[in-house]
Amino acid sequence: xxxxxxxxxxxxxxxxxxxxxxxxxxxxxxxxxxxxxxxxxxxxxxxxxxxxxxxxxxxxxxxxxxxxxxxxxxxxxxxxxxxxxxxxxxxxxxxxxxxxxxxxxxxxxxxxxxxxxxxxxxxxxxxxxxxxxxxxxxxxxxxxxxxxxxxxxxxxxxxxxxxxxxxxxxxxxxxxxxxxxxxxxxxxxxxxxx
Amino acid sequence: xxxxxxxxxxxxxxxxxxxxxxxxxxxxxxxxxxxxxxxxxxxxxxxxxxxxxxxxxxxxxxxxxxxxxxxxxxxxxxxxxxxxxxxxxxxxxxxxxxxxxxxxxxxxxxxxxxxxxxxxxxxxxxxxxxxxxxxxxxxxxxxxxxxxxxxxxxxxxxxxxxxxxxxxxxxxxxxxxxxxxxxxxxxxxxxxxxxxxxxxxxxxxxxxxxxxxxxxxxxxxxxxxxxxxxxxxxxxxxxxxxxxxxxxxxx
Numbered sequence: 001x002x003x004x005x006x007x008x009x010x011x012x013x014x015x016x017x018x019x020x021x022x023x024x025x026x027x028x029x030x031x032x033x034x035x036x037x038x039x040x041x042x043x044x045x046x047x048x049x050x051x052x053x054x055x056x057x058x059x060x061x062x063x064x065x066x067x068x069x070x071x072x073x074x075x076x077x078x079x080x081x082x083x084x085x086x087x088x089x090x091x092x093x094x095x096x097x098x099x100x101x102x103x104x105x106x107x108x109x110x111x112x113x114x115x116x117x118x119x120x121x122x123x124x125x126x127x128x129x130x131x132x133x134x135x136x137x138x139x140x141x142x143x144x145x146x147x148x149x150x151x152x153x154x155x156x157x158x159x160x161x162x163x164x165x166x167x168x169x170x171x172x173x174x175x176x177x178x179x180x181x182x183x184x185x186x187x188x189x190x191x192x193x194x
Numbered sequence: 195x196x197x198x199x200x201x202x203x204x205x206x207x208x209x210x211x212x213x214x215x216x217x218x219x220x221x222x223x224x225x226x227x228x229x230x231x232x233x234x235x236x237x238x239x240x241x242x243x244x245x246x247x248x249x250x251x252x253x254x255x256x257x258x259x260x261x262x263x264x265x266x267x268x269x270x271x272x273x274x275x276x277x278x279x280x281x282x283x284x285x286x287x288x289x290x291x292x293x294x295x296x297x298x299x300x301x302x303x304x305x306x307x308x309x310x311x312x313x314x315x316x317x318x319x320x321x322x323x324x325x326x327x328x329x330x331x332x333x334x335x336x337x338x339x340x341x342x343x344x345x346x347x348x349x350x351x352x353x354x355x356x357x358x359x360x361x362x363x364x365x366x367x368x369x370x371x372x373x374x375x376x377x378x379x380x381x382x383x384x385x386x387x388x389x390x391x392x393x394x395x396x397x398x399x400x401x402x403x404x405x406x407x408x409x410x411x412x413x414x415x416x417x418x419x420x421x422x423x424x425x426x427x428x429x430x431x432x433x434x435x436x437x438x439x440x441x442x443x444x445x
Contacts, residue, residue: 011285014287018285051285117268117269144236164227168226171258178385
């Protein structure tokens with residue numbers, strides 16, 4: 001009903017659809033975006049495309065897979081754009097290249113646990129494509145395997161299998177990293193002892 | 195081991211045969227799915243029973259479950275932080291109406307800010323006096339102790355009107371205290387918990403005994419060397435000077 005109303009130009013229905021779907025859209029974008037692009041920039045693109053292309057949707061029941069494809073296309077387009085810029089830079093004479101390489105220093109106040117979450121997320125984004133989406137979609141609070149299956153157009157058992165294998169890879173990577181704790185790198189983030 | 199009619203594990207996915215290098219033996223796939231269900235809170239009673247059956251003589255499943263729960267929590271936290279800005283993105287028509295609200299609100303805020311700057315000091319002083327007067331006028335409020343009738347009697351004696359009491363002091367839970375300790379400057383990090391034992395308690399519930407490991411650091415202002423004298427008695431000898439590296443600052 002809401003999808004059909006949005007297709008008919010109802011802005012409030014469109015807003016309601018956006019509110020209820022943007023969380024898992026963010027997970028899809030994280031799964032497919034290039035590292036250099038921020039997910040919020042891609043969300044802007046997806047928001048515009050949703051508004052301008054909703055009338056082209058043929059089957060309201062296929063709204064989720066349709067929206068997912070829009071998100072994937074936006075991520076791929078940004079990846080192509082990044083590659084184009086990279087190729088343009090590499091074709092320039094060395095003197096013409098201005099390499100912006102700011103030294104990014106970790107803020108001492110960043111909690112160890114926040115870094116671990118970000119580190120695990122970064123690794124999850126490098127998983128094989130079949131595992132990446134289920135793992136990141138499962139991070140969306142309240143999204144069940146059944147709903148993920150509906151978004152990805154796959155059986156629930158397949159989603160569970162891919163999710164379990166993707167998480168196992170995460171576990172193995174995390175075990176590998178924590179098997180030799182690097183005290184020297186962490187001690188610099190702490191202040192003087194009491 | 196359960197098999198379907200095709201003599202394959204129930205969760206065999208033919209689409210993933212290309213990822214053979216990442217696949218595990220079929221008998222491990224079901225355990226991974228069980229662990230994910232348990233960690234995500236989607237496990238049924240049958241899932242728990244099967245997991246306990248597998249873990250009855252092996253502590254590895256419990257360890258993997260503990261690791262899975264930890265990793266899932268961390269990953270979700272990382273995901274939430276990474277997507278927090280993106281979730282504020284609005285549709286074009288929403289962004290426009292939000293902008294209009296902000297502009298009108300901005301005018302209101304400006305006038306309130308001007309008013310506050312002019313009279314704020316007086317209001318703050320008046321509020322402080324009022325708070326002090328209220329504090330002095332109200333009776334002391336204490337928390338009735340549930341443990342003993344003696345405290346009830348004491349409260350009744352102290353409060354002859356027998357008014358109901360409300361608690362005012364802030365009470366920290368053990369977890370909050372522990373979190374505060376972890377945030378102390380000398381604490382480097384908490385290593386993953388180590389599962390020591392898994393057993394069934396008297397209530398029939400599965401009980402996990404695990405060890406928490408904390409890494410702390412301490413800067414020593416003087417290092418002494420423990421030696422033995424000629425009678426083999428331990429003695430403290432002169433302080434050991436730490437090796438200095440001109441390029442490295444000793445922390």
